[in-house]
Amino acid sequence: MTCMTLTVNLPGGTALPLIGFGTWQLRSTAAYESVRAALDIGYRHVDTATLYQNEADVGRAVKDSGVDRGQIFITTKLRPQDARNARRTLESSLRLLGTDYVDLWLIHWPAGQEELVSTWRELVSAKDAGLIRNAGVSNYSPAQIDLLTEATGQQPAVNQISWSPAQHDPALLDEHRRRGVVVEGYSGLKNTDLLNPVLTEIAQRHGVTPAQVVLRWHLEHDIVILPRSSHRERIAANFDLDGFDLTKEDVASIDTLARTG
Numbered sequence: 001m002t003c004m005t006l007t008v009n010l011p012g013g014t015a016l017p018l019i020g021f022g023t024w025q026l027r028s029t030a031a032y033e034s035v036r037a038a039l040d041i042g043y044r045h046v047d048t049a050t051l052y053q054n055e056a057d058v059g060r061a062v063k064d065s066g067v068d069r070g071q072i073f074i075t076t077k078l079r080p081q082d083a084r085n086a087r088r089t090l091e092s093s094l095r096l097l098g099t100d101y102v103d104l105w106l107i108h109w110p111a112g113q114e115e116l117v118s119t120w121r122e123l124v125s126a127k128d129a130g131l132i133r134n135a136g137v138s139n140y141s142p143a144q145i146d147l148l149t150e151a152t153g154q155q156p157a158v159n160q161i162s163w164s165p166a167q168h169d170p171a172l173l174d175e176h177r178r179r180g181v182v183v184e185g186y187s188g189l190k191n192t193d194l195l196n197p198v199l200t201e202i203a204q205r206h207g208v209t210p211a212q213v214v215l216r217w218h219l220e221h222d223i224v225i226l227p228r229s230s231h232r233e234r235i236a237a238n239f240d241l242d243g244f245d246l247t248k249e250d251v252a253s254i255d256t257l258a259r260t261g
């Protein structure tokens with residue numbers, strides 16, 4: 001497995017790199033420097049959102065990195081309360097990011113039930129207008145995804161949801177897989193006890209850190225990861241996931257953390 005260059009193809013044909021750089025809670029200089037470091041190290045996927053208030057810093061980092069825009073997969077997200085001004089919000093995101101399209105635009109979380117479909121229509125229309133390459137959702141249930149698909153004939157390409165060993169849910173993964181919706185997992189490190197003996201034993205045996213074990217475990221389940229760090233060594237380590245192999249038994253014992261806490 002060459003994780004660093006591994007991608008999954010979205011329905012429209014765009015290649016989505018399995019390792020993305022998360023930017024929640026990174027602001028101004030910290031956001032700029034962390035994204036610069038990530039792009040320098042080799043990340044080609046950056047995850048931001050209107051909510052994070054760092055799109056301008058991300059945009060500046062992308063521009064100053066010298067990496068071709070076309071080589072970088074950029075995701076941003078629409079807050080549901082901005083749905084009525086969706087196009088204007090998107091145009092602001094594009095301006096701040098310094099680009100004329102994003103690779104993926106997500107609805108950050110589901111709004112009230114009666115606005116689910118109208119909000120989704122805004123994303124479909126932005127895609128038709130060529131302002132976004134792919135449209136998706138975040139924090140949606142499979143049933144909510146079905147509602148959008150049935151109403152518009154357009155299925156979200158991605159669902160970005162909270163995922164970690166403690167939250168591992170094979171049935172939910174299956175629900176996404178059956179629909180062809182790519183799962184992006186967030187807060188996988190934050191929601192994990194990195195001192196858990198199951199993880200430290202596996203890490204020690206492979207000569208890596210528990211954080212690397214957790215991230216690699218997501219990839220073994222074909223879950224896109226979005227690790228965030230403001231430390232260059234960690235940004236590098238979180239991207240360096242192909243120098244070791246988890247055995248089937250390792251993966252299975254990490255899976256059990258969902259049942260044992």
Ligand SMILES: NC(=O)c1ccc[n+]([C@@H]2O[C@H](COP(=O)([O-])OP(=O)(O)OC[C@H]3O[C@@H](n4cnc5c(N)ncnc54)[C@H](OP(=O)(O)O)[C@@H]3O)[C@@H](O)[C@H]2O)c1
Nearest residue numbers: 022023024047138186187188189190211226227228229230
């Ligand atoms: N769609 C949504 O609703 C949603 C919600 C939450 C997050 N997200 C996205 O997912 C991304 C990731 O989630 P997250 O930021 O919540 O959490 P995360 O990436 O799981 O964890 C970040 C925390 O882990 C630490 N860390 C990073 N690398 C480490 C390592 N190698 N060893 C030990 N600790 C390490 C970081 O500290 P240092 O900075 O000190 O290294 C930071 O405190 C976000 O940045 C955002 O892009 C989306």
